[in-house]
Amino acid sequence: MKTILEGSVAVAEAVRLCRPDMVCAYPITPQTHIVEELSRMVADGRLDAGYVLAESEFGAASIVLGGSAVGGRTYTATSSQGLLLMVEVIFNIAGLRLPVVMTCANRAVSAPINIWNDQQDAVSIRDSGWIQLFVEDNQEAVDTHIQAFKIAEELMIPVMVCMDGYVLTHTWEPVDIPGQEEVDRFLPPYRPADRLDPDDPFTMGSMVGPDAYMETRYNVHMDMMEARQVIKRVCEEYREAFGRGGTGVIDSYGMEGAEVVLVSMGSLLGTMRVAVDELREEEGLKVGLIKVRCFRPFPKDAIHDAVKETQTVGVIEKDISLGLEGTLCSELRAAFCGEDSPEISSFIMGLGGRDITVEEIKQVARDLAANPACRVEFRGLREELLKGDEG
Amino acid sequence: MMEREEGRIINLMEPGHTGCAGCGQAIGARLVIKAAGPRTIIANATGCLEVYTTTYPRTSWEVPWIHSLFENAAAVASGMEVTLKAMGRYEGVNIIAQAGDGGTADIGMGCISGMFERGHDILYVCYDNEGYMNTGYQRSSLTPPGARTTTSPPGRKTWGNVTRKKNMPLIAVAHGVPYVATATPAEPRDLMRKVQKALEIEGPKYLHLLVPCVPGWGIESHLSQEMARLATETFLFPLFEIENGVITKVKKVKDRRPVEDYLRPQKRFAHLFKPGGEPILEELRLMAEENSRLEPGPATLTGA
Numbered sequence: 064m065k066t067i068l069e070g071s072v073a074v075a076e077a078v079r080l081c082r083p084d085m086v087c088a089y090p091i092t093p094q095t096h097i098v099e100e101l102s103r104m105v106a107d108g109r110l111d112a113g114y115v116l117a118e119s120e121f122g123a124a125s126i127v128l129g130g131s132a133v134g135g136r137t138y139t140a141t142s143s144q145g146l147l148l149m150v151e152v153i154f155n156i157a158g159l160r161l162p163v164v165m166t167c168a169n170r171a172v173s174a175p176i177n178i179w180n181d182q183q184d185a186v187s188i189r190d191s192g193w194i195q196l197f198v199e200d201n202q203e204a205v206d207t208h209i210q211a212f213k214i215a216e217e218l219m220i221p222v223m224v225c226m227d228g229y230v231l232t233h234t235w236e237p238v239d240i241p242g243q244e245e246v247d248r249f250l251p252p253y254r255p256a257d258r259l260d261p262d263d264p265f266t267m268g269s270m271v272g273p274d275a276y277m278e279t280r281y282n283v284h285m286d287m288m289e290a291r292q293v294i295k296r297v298c299e300e301y302r303e304a305f306g307r308g309g310t311g312v313i314d315s316y317g318m319e320g321a322e323v324v325l326v327s328m329g330s331l332l333g334t335m336r337v338a339v340d341e342l343r344e345e346e347g348l349k350v351g352l353i354k355v356r357c358f359r360p361f362p363k364d365a366i367h368d369a370v371k372e373t374q375t376v377g378v379i380e381k382d383i384s385l386g387l388e389g390t391l392c393s394e395l396r397a398a399f400c401g402e403d404s405p406e407i408s409s410f411i412m413g414l415g416g417r418d419i420t421v422e423e424i425k426q427v428a429r430d431l432a433a434n435p436a437c438r439v440e441f442r443g444l445r446e447e448l449l450k451g452d453e454g
Numbered sequence: 455m456m457e458r459e460e461g462r463i464i465n466l467m468e469p470g471h472t473g474c475a476g477c478g479q480a481i482g483a484r485l486v487i488k489a490a491g492p493r494t495i496i497a498n499a500t501g502c503l504e505v506y507t508t509t510y511p512r513t514s515w516e517v518p519w520i521h522s523l524f525e526n527a528a529a530v531a532s533g534m535e536v537t538l539k540a541m542g543r544y545e546g547v548n549i550i551a552q553a554g555d556g557g558t559a560d561i562g563m564g565c566i567s568g569m570f571e572r573g574h575d576i577l578y579v580c581y582d583n584e585g586y587m588n589t590g591y592q593r594s595s596l597t598p599p600g601a602r603t604t605t606s607p608p609g610r611k612t613w614g615n616v617t618r619k620k621n622m623p624l625i626a627v628a629h630g631v632p633y634v635a636t637a638t639p640a641e642p643r644d645l646m647r648k649v650q651k652a653l654e655i656e657g658p659k660y661l662h663l664l665v666p667c668v669p670g671w672g673i674e675s676h677l678s679q680e681m682a683r684l685a686t687e688t689f690l691f692p693l694f695e696i697e698n699g700v701i702t703k704v705k706k707v708k709d710r711r712p713v714e715d716y717l718r719p720q721k722r723f724a725h726l727f728k729p730g731g732e733p734i735l736e737e738l739r740l741m742a743e744e745n746s747r748l749e750p751g752p753a754t755l756t757g758a
C-alpha cells in the first residue's frame with residue numbers, strides 16, 4: 064500500500080512485517096523514531112514481539128545477541144556513539160554467526176559532538192564481519208530491511224542497513240509498504256541449524272586457540288565473499304515478488320559514454336542524479352554515477368567492471384580515514400590494484416551534516432573533467448574557520 | 455559424550471577441563487549446574503571458568519551454554535529469556551548468567567543492573583575469587599582490604615589493596631531483586647539448596663559464591679575448601695539469604711575463628727603479618743565483627 068510516511072516509521076513498518084521475535088534498542092538521535100514506533104506497535108498489539116528496554120547500546124546489542132542465540136529473529140537500531148558503544152558486541156555477533164538485523168541511522172561521531180548526518184559511524188566498523196547495505200531513499204530502506212533478514216538468515220551473517228540520519232529517517236516520502244502475506248511468502252520463518260536448546264545442548268562461543276581460530280575467520284571471510292551473490296539473488300527474488308527493490312551490490316546511472324564517473328553511497332545519490340542530468344543536458348559533460356549499495360562485502364569486481372572504461376573517477380563520501388583519504392576511495396583504488404587504474408580522487412564532503420548542493424557536485428565533475436589527476440580534497444569547507452584563534 | 459538419559463547424568467559440568475587442581479570456582483560451578491539440572495541454559499562471561507571449560511574443540515558443558523563477552527552475561531541472558539518467552543519455548547527452562555567478580559561487580563555492572571531492573575526471570579551467579587584471576591590476579595572491586603594482587607602490590611608506601619569489597623548482595627537488594635544469597639562450595643548442600651530455591655522464584659535472583667583461587671590466593675590445592683569454610687567461620691564471608699529485602703536466614707557459626715586463621719595460610723595476606731600490618735588486620739577484624747552482627751530482619755547498608 065502506498066502511503067506517505069516518515070522514513071523511521073516506514074522502517075518500523077518493514078521490521079514489523081518481518082515478524083521479529085524480539086526487538087531491543089537504546090535511544091539515540093536520529094535513530095530514535097524507529098524504535099519509538101516499534102514500541103508503540105508492541106504496546107498496541109500490532110507487533111507480537113518481546114520488546115526490551117536496554118540500559119545502553121552495549122546492553123542492547125548483547126540482548127539481541129542472546130535472543131538470536133536461542134533461535135529468535137532479533138532486531139536493533141542505533142547511530143553514531145551508540146554504534147561505537149556496541150562495537151565489541153558487533154564483532155561478537157558476527158563471529159558467533161548470528162543473523163541479527165540492525166538499522167544504522169548514519170550520524171557523525173564525537174568529538175565534537177554532532178547529531179547530523181555523515182557515514183563515519185558505519186564506515187568505521189567495516190571490518191566487523193557485518194554485511195553493510197546503504198540505501199538511497201525510504202522505499203529502498205523498506206525493501207532492504209525485508210531482504211536483510213533473508214540474507215542474514217541464509218548466510219548466518221548479521222546485516223546492517225545504513226540509512227542517512229535525518230535526510231532519510233526524518234523525511235516524509237511516499238512509500239509502498241507491502242502486505243503481510245506477500246512478506247510472509249518472501250521471508251520464511253527463521254529456523255537455525257543450531258540454537259541454544261536444552262533438548263540438544265551445545266557450546267557456543269568457546270575459547271579457540273591458534274590451532275583453529277584462523278580457520279573460523281577464513282570461513283567467515285569465504286561466506287562473506289559468497290554473500291555478494293546471495294545479496295544479488297535475494298534482490299532479484301524480491302524484485303520478482305514485489306516489482307521493485309534494490310539493485311544488488313551496486314547501481315549505475317548515466318554511464319553511457321561517461322568520461323567522468325562519480326561514486327558514492329546513500330542518500331547523496333539522489334542529489335547526484337540531478338547533477339548528472341543537468342551536466343549532461345546543459346553542459347554536455349558526460350558524467351556517470353556508481354552507487355555502492357553494498358559496502359561490505361565490497362563489490363570489488365562489479366565496481367571494477369563498471370568503471371574500467373573510464374579514465375576519471377571521483378569518490379564523494381561523508382567519512383574519512385583520518386590520515387589517509389576517504390575510506391570508500393581507498394576501497395576503489397584497491398579494486399584496481401596491480402592493473403591500469405583510472406585516476407581516482409577522493410572528495411570528502413558533507414561531514415557532520417554540512418549540506419552538499421547539486422552545484423558542488425557539478426563542480427567536482429567539472430574539475431575532474433579539466434584535471435583528472437589523483438588528489439584528496441575537502442569540499443565545502445568554511446575557510447574563515449580554519450584560520451585559528453587570532454582572527 | 456555423556457549419557458543424557460534420565461537418572462544417568464552424573465556431571466552437567468564434566469571433568470577433564472583445564473582448571474587448576476582445587477579450583478573453588480570449578481567446584482562451585484559444578485554444584486550450581488547440578489542443582490539447576492539439565493533444562494538450563496547458561497550465559498557465561500569471559501573469565502577462568504569460561505576458558506578452562508570450553509577450550510575448543512572440547513567442552514565440559516552438558517547443557518546449552520554460550521559465552522559472548524566479559525561484561526555482558528546478564529544482557530545475553532536477558533535476551534535469551536525474553537526471546538524464549540516470545541517464541542513460547544520458555545516453559546520449564548532455567549536461565550543462569552554467571553561471571554567472576556570482575557565480570558560482575560566491575561565491568562559487568564551496567565548489564566547486571568539492567569537485568570535486575572527489568573526483572574528478568576534469571577539466576578545470576580557471581581563466582582567471587584576476589585580478583586581478576588584469568589588475567590593473572592589483578593585487583594577487582596571485590597578484592598578485600600590488604601590483599602596483595604599484581605595491581606595492588608604491597609610496597610614501601612602501601613599494604614596491598616586499599617578498598618573494601620563492593621557490597622554486591624546489597625546492590626542487588628537495592629534493585630528490588632527478590633532473592634539474594636551467599637554461599638560457598640564448602641557447604642555444598644546449602645549451595646545447592648539456594649540454587650534450587652532461587653530457581654523456584656519468579657524474577658531476578660542473585661547468588662554470590664566465594665570461590666577460593668589456588669594460585670591467586672597462594673594456597674595449597676587441598677586447602678581450597680578449607681579456606682572457603684574458614685571465610686565463613688571467621689565472618690569474613692557470612693552466609694545468608696535475603697528475600698524481598700529482608701534477611702531471612704544467617705548461618706550460625708558454632709565455633710567462631712579469629713580472622714588470622716583464614717588470612718595466615720594465604721600468601722596474598724602474608725605481608726600483613728609483618729610489623730606495620732596491624733591496622734589492616736584490625737580493619738579486617740572490624741569487617742568480620744560487623745558481619746557477625748548480621749541477623750534476620752530488614753537488610754541494611756552495613757553488615758550484609
Ligand SMILES: Cc1ncc(C[n+]2csc(CCOP(=O)(O)OP(=O)(O)O)c2C)c(N)n1
Pocket residue numbers: 479500501502503524553554555556557558581583585586587588589594
Ligand atoms: C572488555 C574486556 N576487557 C578485558 C578483558 C580481559 N579479561 C578477560 S577475563 C578478565 C578477568 C576476569 O576476572 P573475573 O571476572 O573476576 O573472573 P575470574 O577469571 O577471576 O574467574 C579480564 C580482565 C576482556 N576479555 N574484555
